Amino acid sequence: GQNIDQPTEMTATEGAIVQINCTYQTSGFNGLFWYQQHAGEAPTFLSYNVLDGLEEKGRFSSFLSRSKGYSYLLLKELQMKDSASYLCAVSTDRGSTLGRLYFGRGTQLTVWP
């Protein structure tokens, strides 16, 4: 089976830095995605890692270690609008059908003023 684990909730203060961790155990690995989802809205793509290392995109960075089955999303200079659920999703191969996403349960981040 596929197992993707991330914390349920996190809180942080405006202007701070927060790191959301994700660990995974999947049969096959074809990359890891992070999505942001505000309440009642669709998930929006944040980042994709397939090789080990850090990918930086403005205030957001994502790290992957394939040998450890571990990723994190780093959010800097937090703003109130960053309050949302952050979903870790792993893409696995499935025989001839690739690109199937398995989602973690999401981490609800609350940013306080």
Place this chain on the structure above:
Amino acid sequence: DTEVTQTPKHLVMGMTNKKSLKCEQHMGHRAMYWYKQKAKKPPELMFVYSYEKLSINESVPSRFSPECPNSSLLNLHLHALQPEDSALYLCASSQAAELSYEQYFGPGTRLTVT
């Protein structure tokens, strides 16, 4: 244009009704997906269409029937649903199902079954 559109935005239906959800994308994507999402839970994959052919059916009950009339459109036909089917139904698309391209999600249809 990186938009996936879905209609209707909200739908209330009785257990004996037949209704359809619609999804459209004009990004030239060849893979389209239906997900079901309950409150405070992650999206659960229901169906994947690749090049207009059903590629994955995640053992979804037959009261949900997907259809892909062409490469831009995806429908989900609903019939004899149960109250526990009430959820947010998300459509997504990606360049192709064979590789790990990011999926673009539509705003969803919030379905209530009474």
